[in-house]
Amino acid sequence: VHPGGKPSAAGAGACxxxxxGRAARTAAGLTAATGPGHVPVPGPWPLxxxxxxRAAARRHNxxxxxxxxxxxxxxxxxxxxxxxxxxxWLHGLGADGHDFAPIVPELVRPHWPAIRFVFxxxxxxxxxxxxxxxxxxxxxxxxMDFRSRADASGVAxxxxxxxxxxxxEQARGIALDHIVLAGFSQGGAITLSAGLQRRAQLAGLVxxxxxxxxxxxxxxxxxxxxxxxxxxxxxxxxxxVIPVQVAENSAQVLKALGFExxxxxxxxxxxxxxxEIHALGDxxxxxxxxx
Numbered sequence: 001v002h003p004g005g006k007p008s009a010a011g012a013g014a015c016x017x018x019x020x021g022r023a024a025r026t027a028a029g030l031t032a033a034t035g036p037g038h039v040p041v042p043g044p045w046p047l048x049x050x051x052x053x054r055a056a057a058r059r060h061n062x063x064x065x066x067x068x069x070x071x072x073x074x075x076x077x078x079x080x081x082x083x084x085x086x087x088x089w090l091h092g093l094g095a096d097g098h099d100f101a102p103i104v105p106e107l108v109r110p111h112w113p114a115i116r117f118v119f120x121x122x123x124x125x126x127x128x129x130x131x132x133x134x135x136x137x138x139x140x141x142x143x144m145d146f147r148s149r150a151d152a153s154g155v156a157x158x159x160x161x162x163x164x165x166x167x168x169e170q171a172r173g174i175a176l177d178h179i180v181l182a183g184f185s186q187g188g189a190i191t192l193s194a195g196l197q198r199r200a201q202l203a204g205l206v207x208x209x210x211x212x213x214x215x216x217x218x219x220x221x222x223x224x225x226x227x228x229x230x231x232x233x234x235x236x237x238x239x240x241v242i243p244v245q246v247a248e249n250s251a252q253v254l255k256a257l258g259f260e261x262x263x264x265x266x267x268x269x270x271x272x273x274x275x276e277i278h279a280l281g282d283x284x285x286x287x288x289x290x291x
Contacts, residue, residue, distance in 0.1 A: 006078070029224055072121060072164070074097055084114065085179070085203070090120065090162070093141070093186045095136065097119035097247075101117070112285075129143075139186065147216060149213075150214065155190065162191075176202055182271065183207060185270065192250070196226055198223055207234075209247070209272070232262050239270045246263065
C-alpha cells in the first residue's frame with residue numbers, strides 16, 4: 001500500500017506493532033460476539049484491567065440516494081457502563097475500523113473513567129497513487145508532494161463525516177471537552193485537518209505517523225480558538241511512507257500557530273510501538289485529570 005497505509009509489521013528493536021490485521025487478531029485469541037451486526041472484540045484481558053467492552057457495527061454510507069450524508073459505519077468498544085469520555089480513532093489507507101481496536105487493552109488503565117472508543121470505517125474510493133484501485137481511504141492521494149498530495153475535496157468530505165461522529169457523541173451525552181479525536185497516517189491527517197478548523201474545542205487531538213495536509217494554508221484554515229486543543233504527535237524516525245521530516249514540519253507549523261503540542265520520535269518505521277502507546281496513555285491521563 002502506498003503512502004498513508006496500514007502500520008507495518010515491526011522489526012527488531014524496542015518498538016513493535018500493536019495494531020494488527022484481522023487474521024492476526026484471530027491468531028492472537030480474539031473472541032467474537034454472537035448475533036448479526038456484531039464484530040470481533042479482543043480477549044482475553046489482564047484481570048487488573050479488563051474493560052467491560054461492548055462492540056457494535058453501525059451501518060453507514062457516505063451519502064444516501066437523496067444526497068444527504070449518513071453516519072459512517074463504526075466498530076465500538078466501551079470500557080465500562082455509561083461512558084463519560086469518547087475517543088474517535090481513524091485508521092490508515094486500506095485498513096478499516098477493526099485495525100486499531102486491539103490497541104484498547106494495551107492503552108486503557110484500570111483507574112480511567114469509562115470510555116467509548118469509536119473506530120469508523122473510511123468509505124471506499126479510487127486512490128490515484130495506487131493505480132486507481134478502490135480501497136478504504138479518507139481522501140485520494142494524487143501526488144508524491146506532501147504539500148499537495150491530499151485531494152482537498154476528499155479531505156473536506158471526511159472532515160464533515162468526522163464532525164457528524166462528534167455530533168453523535170454529543171447527542172449520546174458526551175461533552176465536547178470529553179471527546180478526543182485520534183488517527184493514524186491518513187486518519188491522523190484528517191484528525192489534524194478537523195482540529196485546525198474546529199471553533200468548538202475538543203479535549204485533544206492525537207496524530208500518529210502522519211502530517212498536516214495543505215500545510216501552507218494552515219494559517220488561513222485555523223479557526224478562532226482551535227489552537228487551545230492540546231495535540232499529541234508521534235512518528236518513526238525510519239518511516240518510509242511519511243518521512244519524519246514531513247511530520248516534524250507539520251508539528252512546527254502547528255506550534256507556530258499556538259497549539260500546545262507534545263512530540264515523540266521513535267526508532268521505528270510506519271507503525272505504532274509499545275513505548276508510544278505508553279506515552280499516549282500518559283497524555284490521555286492528563287486530559288482525564290483536567291476534565
